[in-house]
Amino acid sequence: MTINPDLQGRSYPAGETYSVGREAIRDFARAVKATHPAHYDVEAAAALGHADLVAPPTFAIIVAQRADAQLIADPDAGIDFTRVVHADQRFIHHRPIVAGDQLVAELHVDQVRSMGGGAMITTRAEITTTDGERTATTTSSLLVRGEDQ
């Protein structure tokens, strides 16, 4: 399998809406051992001025990885999922994600670089509400190892 060099510059339109639920925020917070009450208690979140439970800083990875999955599943991309290694990750929050948000992500393939027999693919997910409000921009670099790596 070889990575299609023409991937660079490609975009994938927003897929299914991700509905941010309170229990999903609580489950994710427990999973990253986050103990802040604003993840669990609506009143504690309100005391900090938030409309509902606040998602942990890396919660948007759920939405970003669903968007990445479109690229990985695209037969034209030539990506073997079992050879993918997560190389770096960034979250820029334009506003906090809170329970009740309806999120969609548009995926952009910003860069494809050959690395030995493999490739480094940098993707950017622009996460907005279904009303078009910018919520977060996430960038991920995925190293796809070559056959001999």
Next chain:
Amino acid sequence: MAVSPATLEVGQQIGSATIDITRQDLVRYAGASGDFNPIHWNQAFAEGVGLPGVIAHGMFTMGAAVQLVTDWIGDPAAVVDYQTRFTKPVIVADTTAQPGEPGAVVEVAGVVGAIDAEASTARIDLTVTYAGQKVLVKAQAVVRLP
């Protein structure tokens, strides 16, 4: 809120934390995040692809490490930018037969790396180590100051 922007200085320590990780934690993270790659829960599969054992999700470590910053600043929504590179895997031993025993221990320490008075933000640089080696590199969280 304990953070006082007026007295904040570059180089100031914000604290440290120890994260104990078990295989159960990785299963929990897989379920909560939707990342079910078997290298994070299946020993035979992990070894089959050339890993020394089951490894933690990089995103688990990234997500758990920022808790130090959240606790320090007092509001998880104050983290406006958070990034890292993943350099070394965290290998999590199977301690199912020894309840309470961690399969891996990760240490986190944070220091104020930069202050932007105009934007009213501070950059916190995290050092995240496992078995004496850095597992996250350039782990930086920008927080909005109160």
